[in-house]
Every structure is written in C-alpha cells, then in structure tokens.
Amino acid sequence: MDTGFGSLHEDALNAILLRVPANDLVLNCSLVCKQWCDVLSSRYFWLQRLESESTRILESNRQLLLDNSDYDLCLYILKALACDMLPFNTNLIKNPCGQESRKHWLYREKTAGGQENGSRGSGVYGDSNIASYEEEEEEEEETLEELRRRYPNENDPEVYRYSRHGFSVEERPIGAEPIPEEAGVPTQHCFVTSYHTGVRRQLIDIGKYKMKDGVMQLLKPSICYSQWVASRGCDGRADLSLLVTSGEWKMSPKSLQWHTQQEGVEGKKWYKMEGRVEVPVSIDWIIYQSSGSDLVFWNGNYGPKTTACSLIMEI
Template identity: 30%
Template sequence: MATQNTLDWEVSEDLCSQKPEICSNDLTLLLPTEMCEEIFLYVPAIDLVVSVSRVCKNWYDILRSRNFWFQKVKREGFQLSAVTEKRLAEEKDLGKALLILQGLSCHLLGVNTNLIQNPSGQDGLNKWHVKHGGNGLDVENAPVGSNLIPEEAGLPTQHCFVSSFTPCTRTQMIKLENHKLQPWMIDILQPKIKVSEWLVKSPEFIKQLVLKLVALMLH
C-alpha cells in the first residue's frame, strides 16, 4: 500500500493524462457506482490517489468524481463552509478542484492546523527571530511562578516563552508553499486565519505593575 511519504503532489495531473485501460474482468462493473463509492470511502485517501485510481478505467472514472471527493473530505473530518464548497463545485478546472479535495482528504494541505513551528518553545528559540530586551527572552518548562498552561491552549507541552520587564519580540516567517498551499488554492479556499496567544503574568509582575500605576496616580 502507498504511504503518505510516497505521494507525488502532481499525481492528479498525471492521472488526467494517463487513463488506465478498460479491464474486461473488472467485477466492479457489475456493482452500482454508488456502492463502489461507498467502499472507496473506507479506503485511505492516499491509497485512492496513488494506487486505486490506477487499477482500471472504471475505478479511475469513479475517483475523478468531484462529488466523491466532497464525501471523502467530510469523512476525513473536514467541514467545508457552504461558500468554500460552492467555489469548489463551480471551479471550471476540474484538476484544480480535485487537487484541493484530494489534498484535504490526504491531510497534506496546511489547513486546520498550527502553521507556526516550535509554537511554545519546546525546541528552545529555534525557528524564531528574536530581539532581546532587558534580561532577554528565555524558555521555561513549566511556567515558574504562575499557573500551568491550560489544555484548551492546544499546546503539546508546558514549555513557554518568558521575558523580563523590558519588551522582547519574536517573529517567524510562514511560507505557505511549504505546506502545499499554492496562491490559487488560497484564492479558492479563502481559509480563515486565526492568530492567538496565551499570556500569563506572574504575581510579582502584577505587583510591580500595580506599584507603578499607583506611583503615576500620586504624581
């Protein structure tokens, strides 16, 4: 069986020009198309793209169906918005629509996932461009002098970035092409981009902040 590591991302375009021959011994020709589709929904998407679609012309034609891949995307847990589904359904270039639907089904496109590398500092300051201020930016595991990071933050560990009283900055460039996302895909999908960060201030920091505010008020 094929594995995710062997997927050629241009495989759909290859299949467009290399149709399998008709097999006279293909017993699936005796089955309704709907039944074949239902069976294929239980097959890993990566195998459908790389292997199954190359078996015979009947299977190839079934797996060139936009409607089938809409079902497969939903079976894989992706909930397309009505607007996105409409764009994909109306996309005139079938090859482009299939590339997106197959990419989603194979979990190869960087959507519904955190694109930030080393998000909480589990690998130190690796992948980040840092400008240090005060005593500099550092990493703790777990936070010292404050509550633990809640589970709803969705972070893999209790690692977190810590800074001194002087501001520090950290930036990271995200290249969408590294996540198999091409500009034309973004135009069609128009995914929602969510940016969030959990901030925890230690009691000592809050105490110092209150003292500074009181001092300002007295003056």
C-alpha cells in the same frame, strides 16, 4: 458471471475506496479502470473522503468546491487537501509552547535604549532577506537537553534561562495559574520574558506548497493568529504581530497588544490574544512575531508568559 470489482454497485465501490490511503487513490487507483477513474474524478467523492476523516471546511467553501465552474481546480484542491499537501486548517507554528526549547524560533532582544541584539536585522521585522532568517534559524536551534547541559547548576530545575535574548522557557508557568485545557497545548511549557523586550518570530514558507494558480483567489482563506498570555503578578506587556508578503508586495503589519493594566485583566490568569486577517492575493511568506517585557525592570524573568502560539489559514 463477473464477480470482481467491476460488478460492484457504485455505492459499494465508494465505500471501499474511501478506506484507501489518499495518496494511493491519487497515484494508482484512478489507473485501474474507467469505473474507478470516474469515481475518483467526482468532487463529491473527495468531499466525502474529507468528511470521513473529520477534515473541517467552511460550509461556504464546501458548496463552492462542489459548484464552481472550474472543475479541474476544485478537484485539485480536494485531492490536495486529502493528501495534506495544502497549508490550510492546521497550525503552521512549530514548537508553539516551548516544549522543544528555542527550536524553530528566531530571537531578538531590545535593550532599554532600543538597540537590538542577537539578530542581523533591525526594526520591527528586521532584515527582509528571507535567506538570512533561514540561516539564523539553523544557528538558533537548541534542545532542552542541550540547555540542561549548559546550565547544570540552574537554581530552579524547571526553568531554562536564556536571558541574553530576553526569553526563557519554563516547564510550568511559575507564579501564574496552570495553562487551561482550552489553550490546547500538550504540556505546561511556556515562554517567559524579562526586563529587556524579547522578540521571537517564525517565518512560514507558503511558497513551498507549490499551490496551483487560483487556489488562494478561489478559497480566500482567513489568516487566524493567536497566543495565550499570563503574568506573574508583575506589570508587563505582550505584543503579537503578523506580516504577510507576496513577491514585492507586503501587507502592513497587524498587531495585537496585551497589558496587565488593561480592564478585565486579573492577576495571574491566562488570556487569549487573537486576530484575523483577510488576504486577497497569493502568499509567499508569513512572519509571526511575539514580543514582551516586564515593565518594572525586575532582575530576572518576571515578564509576561506566552504559550499556544497559533497561525491557521482557515478555509
């Protein structure tokens, strides 16, 4: 009498395999026997796996991945999602609130005359040479500990000023209300601007995920971008922009603007700036850019504060 795994009912085998790490399922378990291979070649099994880990997929895409005629592509997508190999449904912005100081951000400062400092580029998005951004990112990285060593006599120990780039990082939003839980950040850190327009950006390399042809066209992800913003009670403005590129193709930049004089904006409260972009083609790069300034030209960091920066390719 066979008392091994081969005698298990399919439902029991499913229940066991659903508890095995996804990478092991893909690399090893499908080679055990035909029965296991058949189970692991089922699109429904992989949807169960994603649901067991509370991985959210839009109902329309869930049905699409079950019913689409391109079985191999759908199975690849489901397995890759289970193994965290695709850039979907997760925040692609690193250091979204400044908890790691300036790490992962590239900075620019525009003076009152419009001249840019601290960059190789010019214009809204600067130099389009991707390699130059990557080199600059390495040069710009700096931890809070390094800032503390550089500015040991800072008057307010909870503010780390780096105003030559028009930005500082605060451990708590000085002069504004506490960041609400709804923003979803683990600390009260935020970026704060000054009287010169500070510009910070991140370059997200989508090409590094090496997705199969057809994934973007099938799923048609929406790019959802956002940040939270507040003022210190001084007049100021904040801008949030997005640029998407694919080979030689560039999407026209999408921009959002927040201003202290906008209707409904009250004092020192926090507000969410958010937008959504539909992109019909495969993507190579996404540039996420946040900028802002104090409009009264106070000496110091009295411009809008921003935190909870987010960029999610939603499927």
